[in-house]
Amino acid sequence: DIQMTQSPSSLSVSVGDRVTITCQASQDIRNYLNWYQQKPGKAPKLLIYDVSNLETRVSSRFSGSGSGTYFTFTISSLQPEDIATYYCQQYNYLPYTFGQGTKVEIK
Amino acid sequence: QVQLVQSGAELKNPGASVKVSCKSSGYTFTNYFVHWVRQAPGQGLQWMGTINPDGGATSYARELQGRVNMTRDTSTNTVYMELRSLRSDDTSVYFCARGNQPSWYSYFQWWGQGTLVTVSS
Numbered sequence: 001d002i003q004m005t006q007s008p009s010s011l012s013v014s015v016g017d018r019v020t021i022t023c024q025a026s027q028d029i030r031n032y033l034n035w036y037q038q039k040p041g042k043a044p045k046l047l048i049y050d051v052s053n054l055e056t057r058v059s060s061r062f063s064g065s066g067s068g069t070y071f072t073f074t075i076s077s078l079q080p081e082d083i084a085t086y087y088c089q090q091y092n093y094l095p096y097t098f099g100q101g102t103k104v105e106i107k
Numbered sequence: 108q109v110q111l112v113q114s115g116a117e118l119k120n121p122g123a124s125v126k127v128s129c130k131s132s133g134y135t136f137t138n139y140f141v142h143w144v145r146q147a148p149g150q151g152l153q154w155m156g157t158i159n160p161d162g163g164a165t166s167y168a169r170e171l172q173g174r175v176n177m178t179r180d181t182s183t184n185t186v187y188m189e190l191r192s193l194r195s196d197d198t199s200v201y202f203c204a205r206g207n208q209p210s211w212y213s214y215f216q217w218w219g220q221g222t223l224v225t226v227s228s
Contacts, residue, residue, distance in 0.1 A: 034214045036152075043202055043218035044144075044152065055216070087152055091212050095168050096142075096154040 002026050002090050006099025012107045019075040021102045023088035028068045032092035035064055035073045038101075039084045047086075048073065080106065109133040111141075111203050111219035118225045119193050126189040127222045129203030136184040137161035140206040142215055143177065143188045145199040155201075157211060158186055166211060193226045200224075 003026035013019055023033065031051045036044040046055045048064040051071060061076040075082055083106060088099040114128040129141065143155040156167035158177040165177045176189045186203060200221040206213030 032212065036215070038152075043204075043221050044215070045218070046214060046216055049207070049214045049216075089152075089214075091214055094166055094211065098152040098154070101151045 001095055002029060002093050002097050004088055004090055004097050004099040006088055006102055008102060009100065010103040010105065012105045013078050014107045015078055015080060017078050019078050019082075019104060021073045021086055021088075023066075023071045023073070023099050025069045025071075025090055029090040029092035031067060032090055033064075033066065033071050034089045034091065035062075036087045036089065037082075037084045038087065044087065075104075078104070078106075109205065109217045111205060111217055113201075113203060113219040113222045116223040116225070118227065120228050121193060121195060121226055123193050123226075124189060124191040125193060125224050126187055127201050127203075127224070129186045129188070129219050131184045131186070131205065134205075136179075136181060138209055140209065140211065140213055141177075141179075141186045142204045142206060142213075144202045144204060144215070146202070146221075147196070147199045155188070157206075159209075159211075160186065161209070190224075193224075195226050198224065198226045 005024045033051050035048040038044040052064045063074045085101045085103045087101050110132045112130045137160045142157045158165045160179045174191050179186045202221050203219040204215035205217040207216040
């Protein structure tokens, strides 16, 4: 199975700060990498698909980059409504696998 | 608009079975694969399996093989996930999610609201 190593596991930031999360795959997953946001008690929400494509109606302060095995997710200017846990996910191979999640909190 | 509506919370004894439903609307049911993902309390996301509503072919996570069964009813646009021989570590929120295309390899574009299954005596 493909292991997705996401870091950090949590971070505490101020409103307006830039947030960067990384995700490393145990082998080449080409560009089949997605990012989801999950708020407490809610279903995950797709933010970015195929490394860098913004899902419809998702804020442009979210972005993604990378290729092969190393990927990054960025929030350009953190807003209070961005408080959530973020997951990367690969779908180049079955079984689909997720990173362990990054919990973003307000400092 | 696309909607996936799941059945309500369940409380089951160890060793029992549970069947969770996921009713789709707002799109052509047989055109998109449906995936199941679960989340134990305070934990991350785990893919359980996928069903192709057009024909009913399935693919399951290795660790659930033999205990999980995914089916669909095209007359009601509903997908079902049955998990047997429940254990306490199956206590989770179970989500269905629609893929973005008619393929095993699709991202999870639309999600159900989740169904809490609690396994406890």
